[in-house]
Amino acid sequence: MEPMNHYPDPIKIREELVEKYPAKVAKKRTKSIIINDPETIPEVQANVRTVPGIITQRGCSYAGCKGVVLGPTRDIVNIVHGPIGCSFYAWLTRRNQTRPESPEHENFITYCFSTDMQEEHVVFGGEKKLKLAIQEAYDLFHPKAIAIFSTCPVGLIGDDVHAVSKEMREKLGDCNVFGFSCEGYRGVSQSAGHHIANNGVFKHMVGRNNDQKEGKFKLNLLGEYNIGGDAFEIERIFEKCGITLVASFSGNSTVGALENAHTADLNVIMCHRSINYMGEMMETKYGIPWMKVNFVGAESTAKSLRKIAEYFDDEGLKVRVEEVIAEEMPKVKAVIDEIRPRTEGKTAMLFVGGSRAHHYQDLFTELGMKTVAAGYEFAHRDDYEGRHVLPNIKIDADSKNIEELKVEPDPEKYNPRKSEAELEALKEKGLEINGYEGMMKQMLKKSLVVDDVSHYESEKLIEIYKPDIFCAGIKEKYVVQKMGVPLKQLHSYDYGGPYTGFVGATNFYRDIDRMVNNPVWKMIKAPWEKTGNEAELAASYVTQ
Amino acid sequence: MLLRHTTKEVKEREGLTINPAKTCQPIGAMYAALGVHGCLPHSHGSQGCCSYHRSTLTRHYKEPVMAATSSFTEGASVFGGQANLLSAIETIFSVYDPDIIAVHSTCLSETIGDDLQQITKKASDDGKIPEGKYVIYASTPSFVGSHVTGYANMVTGIAEQFAESSGEKKNQVNIIAGWMEPSDMREIKRLSAELGVKIVLFPDTSDVLDAPQTGKHEFYPKGGTTVEELKSTGDSKCSLALGCMSAEPAAIALEKKCKTPFETVDMPIGLGATDRFIMTLAKAAGVAVPDSITAERGRLVDVMTDMEQYFHGKKVALFGDPDQIIPLTEFLLDLGMKPMHIVSGTPGLRFEKRMREILERAPYANFRNGMGADMFLLHQWIKNEPVDLLIGNTYGKYIARDEDIPFVRFGFPILDRIGHSYFPSVGYTGGLRLLEKILGVFMDRQDRDALEEKFELVM
Known part of the structure; x- marks a missing residue:
């Protein structure tokens, strides 16, 4: 693909982006705006505090914990301990689809549970109300699990959600109750909440059920939340290949599946940012290796399937995977052949999430489109530069507050699925075993990498680069579109999808084709506003 | 069934709110501040509050909703948010250049006792507010009232902090x-x-x-x-x-x-x-x-007389916010309809009093507001006494689908339809729009369910 030569000097662009900031802010932001070089991969300042007053895309720790990681599992009753808002805003807004086994099976995703904390509880404590709420939820629904999420005031007034959970778990007997200290002020973004969620799910759920699922090739799919049905498409492909999915973390998932996850022989990771902790902890405790995959993009899906077959090292599986790819790819190719002439050479910007800004570049590449700038909303340096930088990441006051679980090999259940030598051999073959190379290696030289992009910077970037499409979330959607540039939401998919796998790729191609080539973008100016027309109108009246 | 766990039997709950018919104060404050020209709303709390409020308002309006946040971290939560707010004010005026910053508090900043009046005064004393610019504030802790009172508090703040008497009327x-x-x-x-x-x-x-x-x-x-x-x-x-x-x-x-x-x-x-x-x-x-x-009034009354047969005696369940629920209930009664079940999560004595007055005409009605008045209860009431029409915000669609009830979207938030921001519900014209919507769902239902021989051309 053509390099980034015909754009202004990126160093000048960076200067322009920070020009209006107060000096201290400009200095800080400069470290998060990086001119990429895929060969040397420069350092990106990431996972640091957003400057107060800056209009950021970021949310909070609670959103990462309840909204992202725990929300998609259908049979947990998720009670939000706090004032009403936090639970209300996370009610069904993330489009986590789920398909209960039968009409009788549990599905609480459509419900919103809150302790609706009032002033008296802030003053005198809310533990009593929380216990009542847990009891009432149990009496009404008899769920297998109840999870408690702390919102900002809870930590400050000292309510102990963990002690309450333990007391209620013991009292109820047949319901697993556990709490999360995911107050919104923890950490610097949603990311802190992901880590807190991983810790809780690992501690309280994984390993509780030793039933062995049938199947020769058993894996867990980590960091796939089934937005727009993404997990359904991956499940379809796995089934076709003869791969057994033990548990998804956590789209279209259940308590039972999560509790059973330690019986799988491989963890494949989609969203590295939100779930890599789980991969690491399960490797240490149970001996299950993890591998980074990407099912966003048809080529990427094929590649990921081949890697899985390589991991299991089974000829039958390798053959089956090739058959499935051979069967699926012609349908994909037919769509791409039709669309690519209309998308070829167009440009995209992606500022979103903690993995999506990377994954979706694969789809744009398949469309012949160029990513001129990208960045994450809440990722860390390893998501940009690759996991090899992990030992060099400075632990600051904000990340120090997030608990790191001390994990030991389980005396009974630890069983290394592969020997060190086998893992090394797989890495040699290009499998990202216990590893992730990050986003920047894949991006063009001189393209721009911006972490935690601000509203102001986004507008400037659009003015300078004039991209054909901008990818972000709901808060940015109509701002960017008011500028005459289509915005693709990569959290909610603009209520479409799925975008994973083979079917998803074709959905995405069609959506992007529709967006960048929609005639409406040329209708923004009224005919009488177009240059020349005014004079024409006036002139015709004069001559009448 | 999407709400398959909702029981018919109603049991009083003291601890658990399920499917709320309200949200928290700050979003109302943010909405109110957007109604002042050149004003940037500012959320003094964690980033999540601002992000959630902007997202919800954006989904409701399909429009840009600009607002800033104090981006609290654990340090600010322990030592107070003054430094964050002062730094935010400085950054906002240099980057976004509003005429006014309208700060509202959150449960976090209220719990730690941040005093917005004192901090904005300090910002002014420290010269952080440029000449001719303003920083106004409203206290909107999320553990008091609802989004409705948050709106009222910010509107009150706007009135208090701007209104002047020159002596000349x-x-x-x-x-x-x-x-x-x-x-x-x-x-x-x-x-x-x-x-x-x-x-x-x-x-x-x-x-x-x-x-x-x-x-x-x-x-x-x-x-x-x-x-x-x-x-x-x-x-x-x-x-x-x-x-x-x-x-x-x-x-x-x-x-x-x-x-x-x-x-x-x-x-x-x-x-x-x-x-x-x-x-x-x-x-x-x-x-x-x-x-x-x-004449405008006459057109509304004309439709009420012409179409009375479709309204008369129809049972309605509704949920939403006090100032909409009050006149809507009255309007339903004027149409000869029966408001059977009404909930609003917003507490308030003025609201209760006004509803009691209106519901004298409907002694059969179930009405509840404040604590315990949530959509789970509304759904249970509907299971016990079914209705012909449900009116409320988008979340009502789950009840409407499960119970197969015609549904009119009205209130906040509406996340799955457009129109509310373009076509009014107030005034006589607004009344016509409401009638058009109600008749539309009734008649679509009749057309859908009619036997072939009973399918009507003219209605």
Whole structure:
């Protein structure tokens, strides 16, 4: 693909982006705006505090914990301990689809549970109300699990959600109750909440059920939340290949599946940012290796399937995977052949999430489109530069507050699925075993990498680069579109999808084709506003 | 079934709210502040609050919703948020250059005891507020009231902090808008102009949250009440508050500060409430009601008479916010319908009192507001006594689908349809729109369910 030569000097662009900031802010932001070089991969300042007053895309720790990681599992009753808002805003807004086994099976995703904390509880404590709420939820629904999420005031007034959970778990007997200290002020973004969620799910759920699922090739799919049905498409492909999915973390998932996850022989990771902790902890405790995959993009899906077959090292599986790819790819190719002439050479910007800004570049590449700038909303340096930088990441006051679980090999259940030598051999073959190379290696030289992009910077970037499409979330959607540039939401998919796998790729191609080539973008100016027309109108009246 | 776990048996709950019919104060404060021209709302709390409020308002309006946050971290939560707010004020004025920053608090900043008055004073003393610019504030802890009271608190803050009395009265009337849509605010302005009354409407989100596509993003769109207009409210003849919950507190504050007398009327939704609004405004301004408005009224009554057979005796369940629920319930009764089940998560004695008055005509109705009044309870009531129509925000679609009830979207938030920001629900024209929607779902249902031989061409 053509390099980034015909754009202004990126160093000048960076200067322009920070020009209006107060000096201290400009200095800080400069470290998060990086001119990429895929060969040397420069350092990106990431996972640091957003400057107060800056209009950021970021949310909070609670959103990462309840909204992202725990929300998609259908049979947990998720009670939000706090004032009403936090639970209300996370009610069904993330489009986590789920398909209960039968009409009788549990599905609480459509419900919103809150302790609706009032002033008296802030003053005198809310533990009593929380216990009542847990009891009432149990009496009404008899769920297998109840999870408690702390919102900002809870930590400050000292309510102990963990002690309450333990007391209620013991009292109820047949319901697993556990709490999360995911107050919104923890950490610097949603990311802190992901880590807190991983810790809780690992501690309280994984390993509780030793039933062995049938199947020769058993894996867990980590960091796939089934937005727009993404997990359904991956499940379809796995089934076709003869791969057994033990548990998804956590789209279209259940308590039972999560509790059973330690019986799988491989963890494949989609969203590295939100779930890599789980991969690491399960490797240490149970001996299950993890591998980074990407099912966003048809080529990427094929590649990921081949890697899985390589991991299991089974000829039958390798053959089956090739058959499935051979069967699926012609349908994909037919769509791409039709669309690519209309998308070829167009440009995209992606500022979103903690993995999506990377994954979706694969789809744009398949469309012949160029990513001129990208960045994450809440990722860390390893998501940009690759996991090899992990030992060099400075632990600051904000990340120090997030608990790191001390994990030991389980005396009974630890069983290394592969020997060190086998893992090394797989890495040699290009499998990202216990590893992730990050986003920047894949991006063009001189393209721009911006972490935690601000509203102001986004507008400037659009003015300078004039991209054909901008990818972000709901808060940015109509701002960017008011500028005459289509915005693709990569959290909610603009209520479409799925975008994973083979079917998803074709959905995405069609959506992007529709967006960048929609005639409406040329209708923004009224005919009488177009240059020349005014004079024409006036002139015709004069001559009448 | 999407709500398969909802039981028919109603059991009193003390700890657990399920499917709330309200949200928290700060989002109301953010919405109100967007109705002031050149104003940037600012959320003094964690990033998540601001992000959630912006997301919800954006989904409801399909428009840019700009707002900033103090981005609290654990340090700020322990040591206080003053440093964050001061730094935010400095950054906002240099980067986004608003005329006004409207700060609202959150449960976090209230729990740690941040004093917005003291911090904004310090910002002013430290020279962080440029000449001719303003920082205003409202206290909106999420553990008190609801989004409705949060809106009222910010509108009160706007009135208190801008209104001035110059000593000279102006021939104008303040209309304090309760929480209504930009389309409704536009309609209030049109009706007032039709009456020939000069008004100052605040807040006013028309031309802010229904901005045109021009190919250019206006960070501060052309709409919103201006500072000059807000200052002049202290000199107005009187104030008219549209809604006892979301508008009246600001009218009281204005009376206290500038001795501007006020009257509160129900939000003008439906026939009776619109009649009272028109009469009160005409009286306050000393004008006669023109024939054009009488004709508008006549068109609404005409549809009510022509289509009465479709309304009569129909049972309705509704949920939403006080200032909408009050006149809507009255309108349903005027149409001969039966409001059977009504919930609102918003607490408030004024609300309860007004509902009791209206429900004297409907002794059969179940009504509950505040604690325990959630959509789970509403659904249970419906299971016990089924209805013909459900009216409420988008979340109602789950009940409507499970119970197969015709559903009219009305209130906040509406996340899955457009129209509310463009077509008013207030005034006689708004009444027509409501009737069109109600008749539409009834008749679609009749067409869907009719036997072939009973399928009607004319209805």
